[in-house]
Amino acid sequence: MRVFGIAGYSGSGKTTLIERVLPQLRACGLSVAVIKHTHHDFDIDRPGKDSWRAREAGAAAVLLASDHRTAVLTEHRDTPPRLDALLAQLPPCDLVLVEGYKREPIPRLEVHRAATGKPWLYPGDPHILAVASDVPPPDGFPRIDLDAISPLSDFILEHAYSHRTA
Incomplete structure (x- = not known):
């Protein structure tokens, strides 16, 4: 399994980029999974449903x-899940695109x-290999x-397959 990250501030277009490259990656014959980290408190379960009650x-x-x-609803009451634990839960696939988990040492765009109006991330993140942007970075x-x-x-x-991460 190969892993590649997509980084950026909220509203930058990370999910849109993933949505747009997925058909091309699938056309190459790859099975692709996505892990999306969210800082928002979310819940796909609803009070009163059997799963919620359990x-x-x-x-x-x-x-x-x-x-x-x-869908697996896993409670992480004490500590947030680590990326490696999430990767282990995925079914077999060729490539995993990871949105978020910026502290993980994986190659990313x-x-x-x-x-x-947000600053660039790449100067402070050695794992960012390039930027996908509507403007050129100031330093080339x-x-x-x-x-x-x-x-x-x-x-x-190219970069997911040149870096073995999982």
């Missing part, structure tokens, strides 16, 4: 299954939009245009 009663995990998909750091989907997909493949 978790509230103390279940460490609840697996929901239908004929078309499964920074997504940057000038309109956000490697850049791929945000709308250049084929070059972005090629970059991800």
Whole structure:
């Protein structure tokens, strides 16, 4: 399994970039998974549902299954999950795109939009190999245009497969 990260501030277009490169990666015959870290308190479960009731009663995990998909709701009451533990939970796949987990030592691409007004991340992150941006970085750091989907997909493949991470 190969792992490649997508980094950037909220509103920079990380999820949109992933959404746009996924069909190209799949067209290469790859099975691709995505891990998205969120800082927001989220819950896909609803009070009163059987799964919610089981978790509230103390279940460490609840697996929901239908004929078309499964979801595992795992409680992390004491410590947040580590990326390596999340990777181990995935079904077999060729490539995992990771959005977030910026402290993990995985190769990554920074997504940057000038309109956000946010600073560049790459100067402080040695794992960022290039930026996908609508403006060039001030110092000539490697850049791929945000709308250049084929070059972005090629970059991800090249660097995911040149770094063994899992």
